[in-house]
Amino acid sequence: MPGPPLLEVRGLRVTAGGGEAVRGVDLTVRPGEILGLVGESGSGKTLTALAVNRMLPPGCRTTGGTVRFDGTDLLALPEPAVRAVRGRRIGMVFQDPLAHLNPRMPVGRQLAEAALVHGASRREARARALELLDLVGIAEPARRYRDRPHEFSGGMRQRVLIAMAMANRPELLIADEPTTALDPSTRVEILDLLVRLRDETGTAVLLITHDLGVVARSCDTVQVMYAGRIVERASTAGLLAAPRHRYTAGLLAGVPRLDGPPGAPLTVIGGRPPAAGEAPAGCAFAPRCAAAADRCTTSAPGWTDTGDSGFACHLPVAQAVVTERQIIEARRAERAAGPVLVAEGLTVRYGRRRPPALDGVSLSAAPGRAVGVIGESGSGKSTLARALLGLVRPQAGTVRVDGRSWAGADRAEERELRRRVQLVFQDPYASLSPRMTVREALAEPLTTHGLRDRDPRGLCELVGLPEAVLDARPHRLSGGQRQRVAIARALAVGPQVLVADEPTSALDVSVQAQILNLFADLREQHGVGLVFISHDLALVRHLCDEVLVLRHGRVVERAPAAELFAAPAHPYTRELLAAAGAPEPPRP
Structure with missing residues (x-):
């Protein structure tokens, strides 16, 4: 985008x-730009964001580079x-809402505090907090103002964090x-909110994510990070259509799709990323790259600049190479055994004045x-998950495991x-x-x-x-x-049913593919029943045989997965499918 950069990071190093x-x-992030920073867990994305904002945790420190915000080096400023x-x-949106919201303080007061710290009056801060709750899609903001974080769902807590970061109308929003x-x-809604914020106020966004669907919907440009380095930079459309680095192509190949063959094994990038301090002599991705040659293991690739894009790879793909997943010939026949886990007519309430969290929900999970x-x-x-495990006792209905009730x-x-x-x-x-x-947690x-x-090493x-x-x-x-x-931990004791x-x-993406393939193996090879709760419809379509659609605690539709995704009967299901289809990365 034209004009001087708002944020310019050069040679940043963090131990x-x-x-x-x-x-x-x-x-580089320019005013009004949404830049996506993509990579696997442990690639250094979050540490980069924290270093930019001078918020590194104990044991981490910046050892080199500059971070210029509006022309001023933040690393050289006093605290x-x-x-x-x-x-x-x-503004900063952190990854985990539970770790960054005070469990004892009402959510509205925490939002108001973000404005108070920077000079707003109490009246102005409260009005701003209510405005923000409404902006991020919290229904009845005046009533929810006094609720505490544990009374919000996981998604609602995340929206509160976004509202908190937007409290003072920042010029740059770092969203982890x-x-x-x-x-x-x-x-x-959240991605559209970020785009609308950019369009209306010129706020720039540094969006850190592992979800390529998020990138496809909201970002102008993308930088791919691996083992602490940027390995590819391009416009969003260019990168999704024609990735040049082998790692980027592998990430795209591992994304489950609503239009892909259900049940087929997902493409997985083998091995694992190097840990901090592991510095191979050549390309850091070489041990996991099927196309690696001798020079990939002996010399680090230089940066190839192609105008507005670039990459660091000895053997870049010449065109879009996204491996098609193998199509399964046929699913196994349904097992003759009866269900292991059965829930009938579950009704759960949290307080007499609130509507039920679950209202007459039934479900069964059979082996495989x-x-x-x-x-x-x-x-x-989530309430259903806890009720199935006996962690929440329903006011009505029963849950039986192998015929025995909790x-x-x-x-x-x-x-x-x-x-x-x-x-x-x-x-x-x-x-x-x-x-x-981790050893103690698994033991x-x-x-x-x-x-x-x-x-535990096997786990x-x-x-x-x-x-x-x-x-x-x-x-x-x-x-x-x-x-x-x-x-x-959940797999440690060899369960019959995994919720x-x-x-x-x-x-x-790459680890997600491994976990989904693992779930599929547990089903097919070991007969483990699975209740898979997710907001990601592509994952559910890929993995599940039957689907239940919940709305306000009630099952509004229940059908075999193939039937439900091909012809959803309920309007709410159609709304979910329409929303899920938008962020899909385009197929090259």
């Missing part, structure tokens, strides 16, 4: 835990001067995974079968039932103890169920984690790595 995690990153910029001129855990229609549950944030999906089980029976049915929580921050190492369910002979390998993370605590891991630890509540919402 984390003794190793270099960001290695000479360059990026009081940086605080005058941070929050007022640069702003649509993580949001359902399709809400995701579209996958049931998908879709709906917007606040539709009751309601009538004693402590010994509950322990046995919990081994048969395991839950992957939506938020890894809330489900992992910050005081436990805990094994010890509880008398399975001490099982090796790490199963979910694509390096063995080195076993001695790390959750705060040292990326969001995607924390989610994989949570999945490994997965948004299990891939925080994962990048």
Whole structure:
């Protein structure tokens, strides 16, 4: 875009835990531009954003480079001067809402506080907070103003964080995974909100994401990051149509699509990204690249500039090469065994004055079968997951595991039932103890169920984690790595039924493909029943045999997956499909 850059980063270097995690990153954001920064978990995206805003966590520090905002190097300013910029001129949307919202303070007061800190009166701050709640799609803002974060769904908490970042109408918004855990229609609303904010106020956006659909819908330009470096830069349309770096092409090939063959194995980038401090002699992607040659392992590729775009690859793809997924010849015949998990007429209320979170919901999961549950944030999906695990007791209805009800089980029976049915929580921050190492977190369910002979290293390998993370605590891991630890915990005891509540919402594309293929293998090879709760309709279509559509706690449509996606009967289902189709990356 014309004009001088608003944000100009040159040669940025950041160390984390003794190793270099960001290695000479360059990026430019101009007024009114939305720049997408894409890469797998651990690639250095979030550390880059935190370094720009002078908010690096303990153990991390900037060792080189410049960060010029409106011509001023933020890295050279004293902390009081940086605080005058941070929050007022640069807004930040963090990845995890639970870690950045005060659980004891009403949400409205937290929004008002963001305006108060920068000089607004109390009256102005309250009015601004109500305006922001309405802007980001929180219904009845005056009533929800006094609610606390735990009374909001995961998607609603994320919207509150976005509202907080927008409180002072910043010139630059740094959004770190702003649509993580949001359902399709809400995701579209948030992305459209960012675009409208840019159009109306000229606010620039640095959008950090692992979701190429988010990039396709909202970004003007894209930079792909791998192992702490930028490996490709291009316009959004150019990159999605014709990626040049082999890593970018691999990311595109691993995206599940609503128009792809259901059930076919997803393309997976083998191996794992190098950890901070692991600096191979050649191209960092060479160990995972099927096209790597000898020079790829001995010398780092230089940057090839092609005008408005560029890449760093010895063997770039000459044209768009996105591997077509193998089409499955036929699905296995339905198993003769009856369902393992059965829920009938579940009704759950949180308070007498509120409408029910679940209202007469029924569901069954049989061996080797996958049931998908879709709906917007606040539709009751997470409440259903907890009710299926006996973590929430319904006011009406029953949940039975192998014919035994949670309601009538004693402590010994509950322990046995919990081994048969395991839950992957939506938020890894809330489900992992910050005081436990990964090794201790994985050993805990094994010890509880008398399975001490099982090796946590095998669980790490199963979910694509390096063995080195076993001695790390959750705060040292990326969001995607924390989610994989949570999945490994659920798989540790060999459950018959896995209830997965948004299990891939925080994962990048390549790891998401690994996890989906893992779920498919568990179904096909081990007969594990699956209840797959997600806002991503492409994932549900890819993986599930049957789909339930929830709205305001009720099932509005239930049908085989192929039938529902081909001809949805309910208007609400059609709305969800229309919203989900928009962010799909175009097929080259």
